[in-house]
Amino acid sequence: MRDTKGKVLQNLPISPRTYMMQVLAPQITPYIRAGHFVMIKVSHTKDPIGRRAFAVADIKKESLFIFYDVVGRGTELLSGFSQGSQVDILGPLGKGLFNLEGDKHLLIGGGIGLAGLTLLGKELRKAGKTVFFLYGARSKEHVSMESWLKEEGFDYLIYTQDGSYGKKGLITDALSDFDSSWVVSACGPKGMLKALKNLVDPSRLYLSLESRMACGWGVCLGCVVKNKEGKYVRVCYEGPVFRGDEVSL
Amino acid sequence: MLELSINLFGITFKNPVWVASGTFGYGIEAMELYDVSKLGAVVTKGISLKPREGNPPERISETPCGMLNSIGLQNPGVEGFLKKIYPKIKDIDTHFIANVFGETEEEYLEVCLALESAEKVVAYELNVSCPNVKKGGLLFGHDLLVLERLVGKIKAKVKKPLLVKLSPNTGSIKEFAKACIDAGADGLVLINTLLGMKIDVRSQKPDLSTFTGGLSGPAILPIAVRMVWEVFSEFGSAVPIVGVGGIHDTDSALQHILAGASAVQVGTANFSDPMCPLKVIEGIKNYMEERKERSFKNLIGKAHGLKLNPHFL
Structure with missing residues (x-):
């Protein structure tokens, strides 16, 4: 964990609701692994008071990439950061990271949650593993990261709930095509993660969780989730990635 | 040579800047970021006799220039603290102050007594002002007689200095300060969070699981400064005051100090700006x-120098 200042290299809309930001942050990029996230200050004032958490979606040389939907005041402010501006980044954060063991990996992203898996995809491929992405979204407008998957040359399948793009249905519909030899990693809405816990053997399922966070580094205890013993653990510190049988959602 | 160290209730602190309870864990996580021994003191997350699970999510909510929390004192209990956490902090070269919580007088006392032999813990900060638990806490902080009895009872049994963290959610903070001083408190910590609430207009429901929570952050700075000022005016010569509430930079810390704080605690600011x-x-x-x-001591309460309160002119 370091408190560093990065330089915005790009901050562009890639779809009507999704932005991609590339930040030069050489002090932290060498330490970032799949599953890590960063806390970014979205304002230089005290309103809003908190940083916002973003999964590191990719690393190229000394810069990191985040993808975010503009959904509230924080992300709206972030979308206003211009090229060349300075941004405060705290990271890398999280001690619970993805599992890289196993030969075949199924990566399931729901909506913008896909951004929590893309770095994992690259790390796995680098290690010579088989990687397949399932990308689910509500409708065509919510499929904003396909070009990244395409450019990186990953195999993938897209599902939309209303059938406006890709296959119609939920990503869970595709699970029967993947036998128990696949390790499953997922990031996305809670409903999707809950469904996966019921459908996939939780001991080979890895979930990257989202939660409201004030600090991101383990001290506010705001982001907790219950573990299998019924005790609250911190998403930001023990997580953000938990094995399916380690948490109750 | 600048003199930043200060002696309070018989203990020398290397500087007057501490970190507030519940915003810094026990100092372990921050060690990854900087040398925690640079701090004047670390006030621990609230410690109770038995482990506490805390409240269900949502536990936090952002508000204008502040935030609400309702953590509910999640902690491993005093035994868990001594076994699992204390060994990790005992070599950090600064003082630790244990924030102590109980549901009954006996529980408060038992926690303090269990910590008497832990050398690293130099003082106790009684938490009689947590707005987020059903039993204890506020009960002690909102009744003058109950508070006075609690402070007196503990003071009679413990060797280490006893500080009391007061609630701002009472009628007159001066009366509660007086009750603590009369009962023998060695110092006062002003202030805990203000009881607040947020409604999510989309769901049309309270945003926190417990409905209400404690407001902290820059939004409460002027209230904290006013309370430090009031208590210092009356009791400044009796006990040291530790200022906490809305401190997020040098200016806000100095406001507390010039109003009468002998030391300050950085709290919510640690979250976004560790x-x-x-x-x-x-x-x-x-x-x-x-x-x-040259000496930090000369700044304490300095704003009182010119007694020019316009109300009395």
Whole structure:
């Protein structure tokens, strides 16, 4: 964990609701692994008071990439950061990271949650593993990261709930095509993660969780989730990635 | 040579900048970021007799220039603290102050007694003002007689200095300060969070699981400064005051100090700006240099120098 200042290299809309930001942050990029996230200050004032958490979606040389939907005041402010501006980044954060063991990996992203898996995809491929992405979204407008998957040359399948793009249905519909030899990693809405816990053997399922966070580094205890013993653990510190049988959602 | 160290209730602190309970864990996580021994003191997350699970999510909510929390004192209990956490902090070269919580007088006392032999813990900060638990806490902080009895009872049994963290959610903070001083408190910590609430207009429901929570952050700074000022005016010569509430930079820390705080605690600012306490230490040094003020002590309560309260003119 370091408190560093990065330089915005790009901050562009890639779809009507999704932005991609590339930040030069050489002090932290060498330490970032799949599953890590960063806390970014979205304002230089005290309103809003908190940083916002973003999964590191990719690393190229000394810069990191985040993808975010503009959904509230924080992300709206972030979308206003211009090229060349300075941004405060705290990271890398999280001690619970993805599992890289196993030969075949199924990566399931729901909506913008896909951004929590893309770095994992690259790390796995680098290690010579088989990687397949399932990308689910509500409708065509919510499929904003396909070009990244395409450019990186990953195999993938897209599902939309209303059938406006890709296959119609939920990503869970595709699970029967993947036998128990696949390790499953997922990031996305809670409903999707809950469904996966019921459908996939939780001991080979890895979930990257989202939660409201004030600090991101383990001290506010705001982001907790219950573990299998019924005790609250911190998403930001023990997580953000938990094995399916380690948490109750 | 600037003198930032200060002796309070018989203990020398290397500087007057501490971190507030519940905003810094027990100092372990921050060690990854900086040398925690640079701080004047670390006030621990609230410690109770038995482990506490805390409240269900949502536990936090952002508000204008502040936030609400309702953590509910999640902690491993005093035994868990001594076994699992204490070994990790005992070599950190600064003082720890244990924030102590109980549901009954006996529980408060038992926690303090269990910590008497833990050398690293130099003092107790009684938490009688947590707005987020059903039993204890506020009950003690909102009744003058109950508070006085609690403080007196503990003071009679413990060797280490006893501080009391007061609630701002009472009628007159001066009366509660007096009750603590009369019962033998060695210091007062002002203030805990203000009881607040947020409604999510989309769901049309309270945003926190417990409906209400404690408001902290820059939004409460003027209230905290006013309360430090009031208590210092009346009891400044009786006990040291530790200022907490809305401190997020050098200016806000100095406001507390000039109002009468002998030390300050950085709280909510740690969340978004973990380096904040170190920046405040440097900032106070620079301020003293600019003003050619050699001793920090001379700044305490300095704003009271000119008694020009317009209400009395």
